[in-house]
């Protein structure tokens with residue numbers, strides 16, 4: 686497409702942020718990572734994840750430090766930042782997710798400690814569903830995620846809409862980069878102490 690489209694305020698998408706060759710290389714790197722199931726209060730998710738730069742500890746409810754973002758993710762981080770109009774140094778977290786068949790992600794807003802989000806889809810296509818509460822129910826928007834495409838969540842799309850992906854039966858990966866909001870200094874200081 687010639688122009689980025691804003692489907693809801695703050696949501697911008699871009700097809701083919703990476704080439705098929707780059708996609709294959711990224712997936713090859715991901716398969717070497719030690720991904721672990723998402724766990725929270727006795728619940729074990731079917732998706733497998735790992736975080737770089739910063740992680741979010743769901744049990745403790747705060748941000749912690751993680752292994753540095755690996756070099757093989759640098760070119761993607763720069764491209765994601767260019768797409769989002771951010772300096773690449775602002776994207777301080779990279780979260781890698783593997784959705785095996787049957788895995789999805791429930792309705793949520795990303796943790797408020799984080800700022801803007803840039804997601805890149807690899808592997809099977811999926812649909813990112815958005816909903817925003819209204820007086821009478823929900824406004825809903827569906828965003829098809831083609832492999833190699835990217836989305837940027839800022840503003841309203843980031844803050845007042847929830848998003849989620851229903852379980853699908855094919856293998857998909859996502860890499861999401863995040864900036865951090867105003868609370869990060871306190872959170873990281875606590876994590877070190």
Ligand SMILES: O=C(O)CCC(=O)C(=O)O
Pocket residue numbers: 780782790795804805848850858859861
């Ligand atoms: O897989 C995706 O693209 C969505 C991931 C997501 O919503 C999250 O990690 O907060």
Ligand SMILES: [Fe+2]
Pocket residue numbers: 793794795848
């Ligand atoms: Fe999310």
